[in-house]
Amino acid sequence: xxxxxxxxxxxxxxxxxxxxxxxxxxxxxxxxxxxxxxxxxxxxxxxxxxxxxxxxxxxxxxxxxxxxxxxxxxxxxxxxxxxxxxx
Numbered sequence: 514x515x516x517x518x519x520x521x522x523x524x525x526x527x528x529x530x531x532x533x534x535x536x537x538x539x540x541x542x543x544x545x546x547x548x549x550x551x552x553x554x555x556x557x558x559x560x561x562x563x564x565x566x567x568x569x570x571x572x573x574x575x576x577x578x579x580x581x582x583x584x585x586x587x588x589x590x591x592x593x594x595x596x597x598x599x600x
Contacts, residue, residue: 523560530561534568534575541574550575554584562589 533556537548553575557565566585568574575581 526556526559526561527564527567530556530564531568531571534565535572538568538572538574550578550580553581554588557585557588560592562586562592 530553533548534553537553540547553565562585565581566589569576569581569585
């Protein structure tokens with residue numbers, strides 16, 4: 514797998530994660546059915562942790578949940594360490 518493919522994947526998963534958080538925030542405002550929290554953690558583990566973190570800050574969404582305040586940055590940090598080790 515080439516570096517270009519990995520960069521494209523990282524970009525797309527983070528855009529998808531960011532948009533998913535936005536959609537969930539809009540649904541929360543309207544009192545509609547929501548995206549399950551476990552799905553956000555799956556997206557984060559799959560490489561979308563930066564997108565979720567940026568969405569949390571941009572939309573003030575899930576910021577009161579300790580699992581998100583601690584978990585998402587921790588997943589991002591672990592991913593950065595793994596990438597650094599890999600390179």
